[in-house]
Amino acid sequence: MSYKIILNIYDLSPANKYLYSVGLGFYHTGVEVNGKEWSFGGNPEMTGTGVFDSEPLSLEGEAYRASVELGTISSMSEFYRALEIVKQDFEANQYNVLTKNCNHFSDAICRKMLGRGIPGYINRMAKMGSCCRCLIPKKMMNNDPVLSGNNPQSKAQNSSNGYQYNHIRDTSNPSGFQAFRGKGTRIGDA
Numbered sequence: 001m002s003y004k005i006i007l008n009i010y011d012l013s014p015a016n017k018y019l020y021s022v023g024l025g026f027y028h029t030g031v032e033v034n035g036k037e038w039s040f041g042g043n044p045e046m047t048g049t050g051v052f053d054s055e056p057l058s059l060e061g062e063a064y065r066a067s068v069e070l071g072t073i074s075s076m077s078e079f080y081r082a083l084e085i086v087k088q089d090f091e092a093n094q095y096n097v098l099t100k101n102c103n104h105f106s107d108a109i110c111r112k113m114l115g116r117g118i119p120g121y122i123n124r125m126a127k128m129g130s131c132c133r134c135l136i137p138k139k140m141m142n143n144d145p146v147l148s149g150n151n152p153q154s155k156a157q158n159s160s161n162g163y164q165y166n167h168i169r170d171t172s173n174p175s176g177f178q179a180f181r182g183k184g185t186r187i188g189d190a
Contacts, residue, residue: 002072003079006032007106007118010062012145020065023121024128027065028146029106032056033079040105041144042092050092050144051083051105059146071114082112095144098130102146 008030016025030039035056042050057064073079086108094100103123111117129136 002074003034003076004032004072005070005110005114006056007068007070007110008032008037008057009065009068009122010059011065012062016065019125020121024125025121026125027103027122028059028062029103029118029122030054030056030059031106031109032067033073034076038083038105038109039102039146040090040095040100041102041146042095043143044093046092046095048092049087050090050095051087062146068119070110070116070118073113079113082109086112096142097145098126098136101126102144 010028010030011025012028013019013026016027019025028039030037032038036053037056037058038051038053040050041052057067086105089108090100090105101123103118103126107117107123
């Protein structure tokens with residue numbers, strides 16, 4: 001028997017309506033395996049691991065965007081071994097919106113199980129923000145926005161990068177344009 005590894009992606013900001021089409025946005029993610037969704041959160045006052053599980057697609061206040069099937073594993077023991085190793089690096093009091101957030105956890109657990117991480121656009125804003133962290137209030141950086149959903153019906157859509165996205169609705173993108181799709185053009189090509 002094999003178990004699907006599914007990345008559930010949620011919008012944290014209404015700005016994603018505009019940012020998504022250019023490969024940016026503010027997202028929360030959880031990794032779904034065998035009917036449970038695993039994620040990470042915390043703040044400086046919390047102790048112990050920040051890794052938690054929940055019912056898939058059920059986080060309060062989160063606007064579900066899509067689910068991406070990243071691969072499969074052959075046993076749940078494979079998942080639990082990877083989880084035990086990865087969660088050691090994700091203590092609740094170490095949460096940082098730029099350098100150690102839910103997307104970092106999702107990426108780490110997927111790399112441990114599958115040898116590849118989550119799509120790059122998901123944590124791109126955190127990477128960009130880490131360049132100017134001195135401008136972000138410490139209280140905002142060290143508190144998980146999920147701990148401080150909307151889930152309509154979905155429709156599947158295959159993407160050109162091998163992932164399968166299950167978009168629920170995309171009213172911000174009526175043309176169906178997907179960021180970073182197609183062959184593109186290199187500078188200097190005629």
